[in-house]
Amino acid sequence: MIEARHLHKTFGTTRAVQDVSFSVQEGENFILLGTSGCGKTTTLKMLNRLLEPDGGQVLLNGADTATIPAPQLRRGMGYVLQHTGLFPHYTVAENIAVVPKLLHWEKDAIQERTATLMQKLGLSYSEHAHAYPHQLSGGQQQRVGLARALAADPPVLLMDEPFGALDPITRDRIRTEFSELDEFKKKTIIMVTHDVQEAFTLATRVCLMDEGRIVQMGTPDQLREQPVNDFVRTFLKL
CATH class of the missing domain: 1.10.8 (Helicase, Ruva Protein; domain 3)
Structure with missing residues (x-):
């Protein structure tokens, strides 16, 4: 449904996103996970052209999003911010x-x-x-x-740290409601978070990023059981 191909984004001398590629299938909960500054929010914003990529493509149902007027594209993608906006x-x-x-x-x-x-x-x-x-x-x-x-x-919902500004009790309650609500179950969701528990609770697949690159991508069980390197083990506290 949504495919990112070799996305790049630079701000000044900072390479925020470097050669990021992934595909998200219809109905998936795809979580971009990582520390602040790893490039996950920049990646999310390139999906609906809030930021234009310096290189690479985003495809929506096979169509290059660069050919779709940005307002039209964004109206077809719900967007949720950490501070509600x-x-x-x-x-x-x-x-x-x-x-x-x-x-x-x-x-x-x-x-x-x-x-x-x-x-x-x-x-x-x-x-x-x-x-x-x-x-x-x-x-x-x-x-x-x-x-x-x-x-x-x-059909698509983009979420940038949607529960991050809430106190822990409220965050857990709304996160539970979110996971159980029928409105969300029929959506393709791409969500940014730095919270490992949140990612593993909600994700169909997790995309762990560091320094603008994808380090490992897979199901929560795959990341837990088959970490590819020490960064993944440390980040997930395995």
Whole structure:
């Protein structure tokens, strides 16, 4: 479904991503794992052209994403940020409705989808739909961010440290809800994290990166049982 071919990205003299290639199949949970600065977020942003690669290609269902207008590409990929990225001057309902409005959905359809997602994600429509982000807890804001990414029912979901800004108890609860919710089970998900437990809990496959390169890629069991070098053993604390 999504294929990265020999991606490169440089910022000044820093080689952020070096010759990164992988394929993600429909329905997979593909986790980009590594320390801060290893290139995982840069890689994620090149998938929907928030950053343009200096070299290489990204294919979506066989089509080169460089040939797809960037706004059109991004509307087909939900995007979730660590700090939610909610518009502070929009209500919860308005935040969730952003992409459906861009796609010219009918007003009633937008309201129905918003209410459905809020209910699924544990938010009361009557209490929260007309609230502003600053009036919500961190966990509630993250749920709104997830709802916004899901609103237009995109087949692909990109997630950049989506639970990283939350306290441990809230993070564990939302992560569990995320893994069990039917809305997520039918998506192709590519997620960035530095948390080994999170990666191994959620991943179909893990792509461990260091210094802009892929060190090892495989299922959680493969990384645990067949680490390719000392870096993998140390990072995973094996």
